[in-house]
Structure formats: structure tokens, C-alpha cells
Amino acid sequence: MRTNDVILQTTTKVVFFIIFLFAIHIFFAGHYTPGGGFVGGLLTTGALVLLLLAFDLKTVQKALPFNFVIVIGIGLLLALGTAAGSILFNVPFFTHAFDDFTLPLFGETSLHTAMLFDAGVYLVVVGSAMTIIQSIGGDA
Template sequence: MKTNDVILQFTAKLVFFIIFLFSVHIFMAGHYTPGGGFVGGLLAASAIVLLILAFDLKTVQAGFPINYRIMTAIGLVLALGTAAFPMFDGKPFFTHYFDYFDLPFFGKTSLHTAMLFDAGVFLVVVGVTMTIIQSIGEDE
């Protein structure tokens, strides 16, 4: 199904970046305030879906040549790895590490291993959502 809606296509190209940046913002906000990997991942996936609606599956796939199934697997490995790491340290599963660091440019920043876990969740959510949408959309 090839659509040729100029207004939608032009807007989608712009709005894609806005949604994607907002999803990154939400992901980062999950540090101490509401937000996080799941919502962020859903937003990122919806940004891609918007592109698919405006163009079509093949064009978008050529633009982002990502294998979403592999992306899901990487996300799972990242999440499980973060959760399982404390086991080698003799601490209970899922124990997180956090501290404040003085980074150049950012200044005093708090870093938390929960963010790695959330990044895994982000990847899994985008991967799974896109896999589902692809598997429905492919037949048309």
C-alpha cells in the first residue's frame, strides 16, 4: 500500500524527531521522576509507526535497517546482565549500584545501574512492538 500524502509525509518527518527526542527525555526522566524505559520505548516505537503510516514498511525498513528481533534479544541480555551482575559480587539479585560523579560538561551527575536495566527495557519494548507491527503489516 503506497500512500502519497505530501502533507502527512512532510509532517511525519518533522514530528518523528520531536517524538523520538521526547521519548529520550522521558527515558532519562525516569531516573528520579515518573518516566522510564517502558514509556520511552513505546513512544519511540510509536514514532517509527508514524513513519510507517506516512510512507510504507519497506521505505522505513530501508531507512532503519534494524533487525528488531535481535534488538529484543540484546535488550533482554542487557536487562538480565544488569540484574544478575550483583550475584558475582555476593549481593542479592537485582541490587543496584549508584553514586555521584563529576563529569565534564554535565557537572555533578548521579549515575545508577538502574538506567542500564531501563535501557534494556527500552530496547525490548521497541523490538517487540516493531516485530508485532511488522508481522501484521508484511502481508499487505
């Protein structure tokens, strides 16, 4: 997968961040408007795939030195931990809590434990999809 396309590479550098920011936005917006962990995760993966197509596998791995299998693990732990955390407060497994806060800068905001769970989903989706793509791409 060695390409030497200057236009693609230059565009990609900009577009990657746009897609990535959009993914983050969609992820956080998920609770109120369409979006969420799955879509956010997949969009992030899409951005990374674009990087992979424009540059080669080694370059991307150097720029983003994650082991995506570990990302899967962190995601699963986060999701399971959020779900199990409710046991500590003596409520059934998977009970979420939420409340409205007034934060400086953000103003009226509601914080939600479901968000943490969704973050777990996000990480697992990115981790799994990237594991699959990197493995296939790296298979000589």
C-alpha cells in the same frame, strides 16, 4: 499501505525526530520524574508507527535496517546481565548500585545501574512492539 501524501510525509520527517527526542528524554528522566523504559520505548514505537503510516513498510525498513527480533534479544540480555552482574560483586541477584559523579559538561550527575536495566526494558519494548507491527503490516 502505499500513500502519496506530501504534506504528511514532510511533517512526519520533522515530527518523528521531535517525538523520538522526547522519548529519549522521558526515558532518561524516568528515575526522578514520570517516565522510564516502558513509556520511552512505547513513545519511540509511536514515532516509528508514524513513519510507517506516512511512508510504506519497505522504505522504513530501508531507512532503519534493524532486525527488531535481535533488538528484543539484546534488551533481554542487557536486563538480565545487569541483574546478574551483581552476583560478581558478591551481593544478591538484582542489587543495584548508584553514586553521584561530577562529569564535565553535565555537572552533578548520578549514575545508576538501574538505568542499564531500564535500557534493557526500553529495547525489549521497542523490539517487541515493532516486531508485532512489522509482522502485521507486512502480512499480505
